Amino acid sequence: MSDDEPGSVPDTASVRATYDRIADHFSKTREYPWPEVEDFLDGRSGTVGLDIGCGNGRHTELLAECCERAVGVDLSRGILETASDRAADRGGSYALAQGDASRLPVRDGVVDVAVYVATLPHLPTRETRVASLDELARVLSPDGRALVSAWSTEHDRFDRTEGFDTTVEWTLPGGEAVDRFYHIYDPDEFRADVAASGLELGSFELSSGNCYGVVRVEQSG
């Protein structure tokens, strides 16, 4: 359990420890893929698909269906074990690796289709969040596309209009609550962070209180 005061400086280690701790319960409540991800992947194909912040692999398995190979990367070992178990149960065929979104262990330009959903808001500073978008730009192939999502101030549970840092509790069976760090994006800020990186925004939408951007490598000139 964390002793951190709300508003204390967040760090990647605490986010990772939280997900290691809640992995099993979290995974059980994340059975189904998001419709926005299914829509993005509809009709797409490629050689390599990458799921950054793959969680229990529910979207990695969709990538494995539309790409020849798929890889799920996550910070938390506990979460990756849930993905491994789920893949074994469901006959999923994809690779897993433990890694950090802002320092991806993936080669330049090899990824045709990427999904980076509900993960960006867990990175503790703007610097690491933009670095993770730069990393996504680095690994995407010239024609590659990625879906990036972030929880937004437009969600009903928030009453602020500008982006802010917060913690959101995860309640374990038995009632114990574990804090998770989030940066809640306002839509303009989401666009600005994408623009500050080596990515460019194709389409943008707000759906179910989340910002969704379809991005590709910034085209020069």
Next chain:
Amino acid sequence: MKENLMDIICCPLDKHDLELDVTERDDEEILAGTLTCTECGETYPIEDGIPNLLPPDMRDEAPA
């Protein structure tokens, strides 16, 4: 992990190639071993079949 993952992964620090050293294998599945960066020499463990490619400064962070 399977050996063909080597085509996709790289050192998280300098993005150079990794060299695979397998210590335990079950058919095609590599269960344990190490990945060593051919440039900086950093070594990454493969644990329970999943490569741990966290940068070394994050690898040793004990969960709170």
